[in-house]
Amino acid sequence: xxxxxxxxxxxxxxxxxxxxxxxxxMLVSMFLFAVLAMVVFHYAFSVRxxxxxxxxxxxxxxxxxxFGALLGLNRSFVHEKDEGCLDGLLLCxxxxxTIFFAKMAANLVFLGVIQLLTVPVxxxxxxxxxxxGDLGALLAVLVLAxxxxxxxxxxxxxxxxxxxxxxxxxxxxxxxxxxxxLVAATSAxxxxxxxxxxGDALWPRLAFLAGYDAVFLVVAWGTYDFAIGEG
Amino acid sequence: MDAGPAQDSAAAPEIVVEGLGKxxxxxxxxRDVSFTVERxxxxxxxxxxxxxxxxxxxxxxxxxxxxxxxxxxxxxxxxDDPDPVRRLxxxxxxxxxxxxxxxxxxxxxxxxxxxxxxxxxxxxxxxxDRVELTHRRYDLVRTFSKGxxxxxxxxxALLHRPRVLLLDEPHSGLDPHAVGILDSLLAExxxxxxxxxxxxxxxxxxxLASQVAIMDGGRLVFHQAAAVDERHFAAVYRExxxxxx
Numbered sequence: 184x185x186x187x188x189x190x191x192x193x194x195x196x197x198x199x200x201x202x203x204x205x206x207x208x209m210l211v212s213m214f215l216f217a218v219l220a221m222v223v224f225h226y227a228f229s230v231r232x233x234x235x236x237x238x239x240x241x242x243x244x245x246x247x248x249x250f251g252a253l254l255g256l257n258r259s260f261v262h263e264k265d266e267g268c269l270d271g272l273l274l275c276x277x278x279x280x281t282i283f284f285a286k287m288a289a290n291l292v293f294l295g296v297i298q299l300l301t302v303p304v305x306x307x308x309x310x311x312x313x314x315x316g317d318l319g320a321l322l323a324v325l326v327l328a329x330x331x332x333x334x335x336x337x338x339x340x341x342x343x344x345x346x347x348x349x350x351x352x353x354x355x356x357x358x359x360x361x362x363x364x365l366v367a368a369t370s371a372x373x374x375x376x377x378x379x380x381x382g383d384a385l386w387p388r389l390a391f392l393a394g395y396d397a398v399f400l401v402v403a404w405g406t407y408d409f410a411i412g413e414g
Numbered sequence: 415m416d417a418g419p420a421q422d423s424a425a426a427p428e429i430v431v432e433g434l435g436k437x438x439x440x441x442x443x444x445r446d447v448s449f450t451v452e453r454x455x456x457x458x459x460x461x462x463x464x465x466x467x468x469x470x471x472x473x474x475x476x477x478x479x480x481x482x483x484x485x486x487x488x489x490x491x492x493x494d495d496p497d498p499v500r501r502l503x504x505x506x507x508x509x510x511x512x513x514x515x516x517x518x519x520x521x522x523x524x525x526x527x528x529x530x531x532x533x534x535x536x537x538x539x540x541x542x543d544r545v546e547l548t549h550r551r552y553d554l555v556r557t558f559s560k561g562x563x564x565x566x567x568x569x570x571a572l573l574h575r576p577r578v579l580l581l582d583e584p585h586s587g588l589d590p591h592a593v594g595i596l597d598s599l600l601a602e603x604x605x606x607x608x609x610x611x612x613x614x615x616x617x618x619x620x621x622l623a624s625q626v627a628i629m630d631g632g633r634l635v636f637h638q639a640a641a642v643d644e645r646h647f648a649a650v651y652r653e654x655x656x657x658x659x
Contacts, residue, residue, distance in 0.1 A: 194527035271511030275528035343508040
């Protein structure tokens with residue numbers, strides 16, 4: 184990326200983060216959704232107290248994050264579209280891929296903040312075994328899965344932004360495509376929480392997540408100019 | 415940042431539109447439109463709603479791709495070479511293209527960074543002063559009146575020192591005071607830029623125009639490369655457009 188491209192990337196990221204910190208629309212809705220989902224899971228799975236929930240924890244966590252991320256992704260182009268600023272953005276001599284990476288980075292920041300706040304709460308509610316020794320592995324799963332969610336989500340949010348049923352279209356297209364990532368992230372996270380994670384079991388899942396990320400980053404790189412379309 | 419304009423001579427055509435067509439689905443929004451605007455010229459483009467005026471303007475601004483024909487700005491083709499065109503063109507529309515949750519200064523800083531301006535702070539201060547908004551530079555744009563928004567939109571459009579200004583109904587929704595400020599700003603910068611203005615307002619368009627055109631049904635039905643008086647033009651407009659004025 185050129186010096187001008189890096190400056191444009193920083194400007195786009197700063198603009199999205201500043202706007203969000205002022206309105207807190209995405210962060211508040213994502214955080215509330217994540218906490219409420221945990222409360223619902225807590226009651227739904229507490230019919231019998233002797234049931235060990237450890238092997239459901241990965242699934243509960245990633246279902247919460249994926250639906251929470253959807254709330255944020257659906258709003259990631261709201262300012263551009265509703266305030267007519269997309270025209271202003273497309274008038275600028277900026278590589279469209281720079282817009283993609285800045286939007287994706289902003290979504291990563293927001294999802295990361297939510298995870299930072301909710302993973303400890305989730306651990307208190309549902310995780311019965313200590314996993315301090317595997318904290319690095321959990322961080323790796325979170326980072327790689329977040330990258331895939333935000334790469335795919337940002338690309339699809341851009342495409343759906345230009346449609347009339349954008350609130351419906353994004354989940355309908357996003358959820359089937361995110362299933363492979365969900366399976367890998369869930370099994371890796373469950374193994375970490377259950378303390379059954381060995382290097383041999385984790386590496387293939389981490390490698391799969393990295394491959395998934397690479398595929399959608401390349402797809403976005405190649406198609407974003409078309410995806411963002413005409414203003 | 416140098417856009418590398420292909421033609422710098424004052425007499426050279428700044429905007430050349432040839433056989434332009436735009437199709438949305440099955441609808442021909444623009445059909446075989448051709449015109450030229452000389453450097454420093456001012457084209458006022460009139461026509462009823464849905465005539466295709468805004469579509470032509472958006473194609474010149476690189477916001478839409480033409481379906482047929484060519485558009486060149488300072489020698490650069492808008493389809494094949496859009497980035498130099500984007501550096502040369504500024505757009506003022508009825509929508510201010512500003513982020514409401516950022517301050518006036520933050521909005522201008524964002525656009526200055528997007529255009530890669532080297533003298534960002536100096537240019538922002540100069541333009542805020544010019545549109546008389548220095549005292550509101552750290553206020554959120556969502557607190558601005560429509561007139562203040564439009565003044566800030568003018569500052570945004572002029573930030574990267576464009577040679578061509580595209581105006582899409584710039585007076586729309588403004589109160590008389592804001593119209594006065596906008597008109598005096600346009601008169602002030604009239605000599606420095608080439609303009610294309612889309613408007614329904616005959617008086618405003620004809621006041622500044624060096625050439626006039628009328629579009630109807632996607633076609634250019636009248637084009638005169640000279641200024642005309644309002645009374646004569648109203649008759650011409652009625653003759654060419656079924657809706658009348």
